[in-house]
Amino acid sequence: MANSIHKFLLLICGLFLHITLFGENAPRISILLDKGWGYKPITDNKKDAPLIPVTIPHTWNARYQVGTTKYNRELMVYKRNVIIGEEMKNKRLFLYFEGVNSVADVFVNNQTVGQHLGGYTAFCFEITDYVRIGDNVLEVWANNAYRTDVLPISGDFNVYGGIHRPCSLIVTEKNCISPVFYASPGVFIHQKSITSEKAVFTVETILSLKESKRALRLCTKVCDTTGKVIAKDVVNVTGERVEQPMHILKPILWNGKENPYLYDVIVELYDGGKLVDRVTQKTGFRYFKVDHDKGFYLNGKLLDLHGFCRHEDFAGKGSALTSKEYDIDMKLIKEVGATAMRLVHYPHAETMYNLCDENGIILWTEIPLCGPGGFDFTGYLNNKGLKDNARQAVKELVYQKYNHPSICFWGIFNELLVTDNRRFQAYDSPIFFVKELNKLYKSLDTSRLTTFATCVDETNFLGGADLVAWNKYFNWKIAEKAAGQFFDNVKANSQNYPVGVSEYGAAGSIYQHTCPFENVELARRIHPEEYQAICHEGYWLAFIERPYLWGKFIWQFSDTQSFFRRDGDMDGINDKGNITYDRKTKKDAFYFYKANWSQEPVLYLCSRRFTERTNPGTQVKVYSNLDEAVLYINNKKIGKCKKDKINRMIWNDITLLPGKNVIRVESMKGQQVFSDTCTWNLKL
Incomplete structure (x- = not known):
């Protein structure tokens, strides 16, 4: 009975769509197939097994099982009915999927239509000869199991299974602009x-x-x-x-x-x-270049590229995002003052590229050739299947995203290891294949620059891209000095290839805090928010003295899921984000960059979540792009402080009183008064 009602509702919706859309006499119709789906595990694929109703986009493993980080990678069967009306007779019909993770087998009326390998690029199949007038059954097998011939095979992130991006039925005349040329616009x-x-x-x-x-x-x-x-x-x-x-x-x-x-x-x-x-x-029409000594130029003018590495991962959603989640992220990107973003470690959904076009955010986008990410293998295997999938991913990425002016950089790989007979032993060498992929990118698009993100000696890969970039992490105590020395050395050995920073940062939990800072050794599970901020301060001090860095990308935009992690305040979370996984809390480090990047006035008290304290000795630190501020504690004026060169104001040797301490800072810009307040409770 339930199935009959479900089919009847689909029929009514389908007829309404057909009457509405075809009544417009449009030359091409695109019908969103978001509702009416159900899914079940392949292990329960009996004819009478019920389907779990879902709306596309959808993933089945956005959340861990309670109390675990169990990571479910299997095969699920998605089904829905599609009504083909008389008005579609003598038309051509295509199924367009923006992304199915990780392998998709598509069937119409029990007939095999096609298979696509790879979950982060679109694919399109013509189904004209597979459908009939009336009710048709569309079935998609979404296989998220590990395979060595489908990227990615490793990485410090979760691969979410399912039809995690939109799906549409495209209807055209017999002659048309091709929807099936690498699922591009044609x-x-x-x-x-x-x-x-x-x-x-x-x-x-x-x-x-x-x-x-x-x-x-x-x-x-x-x-x-x-x-x-x-x-x-x-x-x-x-x-x-x-x-x-x-x-x-x-x-x-x-x-x-x-x-x-x-x-x-x-x-x-x-x-x-x-x-x-x-x-x-x-x-959009633009021209750009990168100089080995001066950095990135857009339309003939220097532009400092700074921003984040961003995963498609949102609490409760995984990678099955809607326009709401994209809008939230873009609002945050604009608020902090980023000029660029690195979309990691795979092609992202079309919505993100459109938003970056519309808001002027420069993009680095890449294929899912990445590793090791904490796994005990390299991320590159010297086999035909993997190479074919990487070549396919390059072609699909370039053709599908070709017209986006925001994209200036094509990424080839992230953290592929090279045998050095010390730390990394006897891995398949990716060097020749990296150079092959670089040539493939250049054959498809001569207008953009290629790059890679390495964590091993970049001289191994010189000649494999137009640009060099490093993923490099130092602890909070040495970040400024070590980062400066490291990147100066990289530049000296880069053979005039421009050098950038593809990843840097530190972990930070909004629930873990410490002060004072000196002589504190941290356990693996302790990620104080204060140390994350100090680490970023050190990096930024080094980077502002090195204008040759063509791009600086923070790891990472927000916290994300990573099933094998056992650190910080929660298992299964990579907490190096500047924003929490649910996007509800901006960490101190976020405001550090907002004070340095944004034109909006910023006055922000750090350590505001460190509310319960046992040590009366502390410092008060403020991030601000205003000239100076005055500190008050319990309405008592402590003193004035001017900002330093990375927009900090620091009052040292502050002694808290037992009980409630209301911390307030005030500043002025013209006639406008700015203030920020937090409360620290001291228990002796």
């Missing part, structure tokens, strides 16, 4: 020569033609933000690949956060006078 804007005087580019379109093409024409228009057509080209179609050289005089450049200006590139396919397909892509 339209690529090649930026040839970009200046403030003239933007020269070529629009390449991949077509899929099933009928006579004698009367086909391709019309491509470029529109500004008002909708005005500022460039147009019309060409007769003679094959399935069409290139249209175009230019714009006096373009408004996409200029990062200063002006993330986007144009619409509209490609229309006509059969005689009839419009049969249309694809619109947003893009």
Whole structure:
């Protein structure tokens, strides 16, 4: 009975969608298949086994089992019904999946449609010959088990199983702009020569033609933000690949956060006078370079690239994120004043790239070739399956994200080990394959730079990318001196390849605190929030003295799940984030960077969560981009302090009184008063 009602509701919804969408006489229809799904384990795939109802995007292992970090990687079966109406007769139908982790087998009416290896890139299958008018059964087997031929095979993060990104049914005419060319838009804007005087580019379109093409024409228009057509080209179609050289005089450049200006590139396919397909892509015109000594230039001007490494991982959601979670993250990225982000360690969902385009955030994005992440193997295996999957991932990443102006860097790998006969022994060498992937990137896209994130001597990989970047961690006591010496040495040995920082940081728990700081040795499970902040201060002191660093990416944006971790205040969590896993609490380190990166006035009292104390001796530290502030304790004026070169104000040798101590700082900017308050309780 329940299944009958479920199918009836799907039929009604499907008919409503068809009437509404096709009534618009649009040349291409995309129907979101988010509702009406159910899933069950493959081990319970009996005909009468009930499905657990879910909405896509979905993952089955976003949460650990209570009291454990049990990490469930298995095969799940997803099913739903799809109604194909009479109005779809003589049309072409495609199933588009933005991501199914990690291997997807797709069936329609019990017939095999196709398989896709890899959970972080999109894929698209034509199902025209598999469906019938009326009710159809769509089935997806999502296999999240470990495989040596599917990336990633290691890493310090959880791989969430399921249809964790959106799925759509695309309906087109017989002749169309191809949805199946690496599941890309089928339209690529090649930026040839970009200046403030003239933007020269070529629009390449991949077509899929099933009928006579004698009367086909391709019309491509470029529109500004008002909708005005500022460039147009019309060409007769003679094959399935069409290139249209175009230019714009006096373009408004996409200029990062200063002006993330986007144009619409509209490609229309006509059969005689009839419009049969249309694809619109947003893009921005810009040019950039990296200098070995001075860093990153955007449109001819220096731009300091600083930001975070971000995983697609949100408390309670795993990687099955909705627009709400993306908006939360982008709001935080903007608040802190980041100019760039590294999307780790796999291609992210399309929404994130769109938001970075719209908000002017420079991106490094990469394929899932990563390791070791705490595992007892390297992350690279010298076998054909893994290499084929990596090559496929490069092609899908480049083609699917090609038109995003925010992307300036393609990433090849993260932390692949190389045998050094000391720490790392007898691993398959990835060096030749890294160089092969670099050549593949460059063959697909000559306009962007390639890079990698290494944790072993970068000289092994020189020649394997345009840029060098290091994942490097030092403890709080030595961070400034050690980081400065290390990166100066890396630069000296880089053979003029520009050097950046792909990861740096420290763990920090909002529930663990300590003060004073001297001569304290930390156990593995103790990650005081204060030490995380001090470590970041040391790194930043080193980095601001080294403008040659082309990018500085903090590990990491937020805390994330990592099932094998047993440290900090909770098992299964990597707590190096500057924000908690649920995004509800910004740690002290977040405000340190906000004070140094943001133009918004900042006045923030550190150690505010260290409320219960037993030692009367302490310091009061404030992060602020204001010039100076006055400290009060229990309304008694303690004194004034000016900010230092990394926007700290520190009052040392403060003695707390037994009981309640209300800590308050005040500052002024013009006529505006800023203040911040917290309370510390001293129990002797």
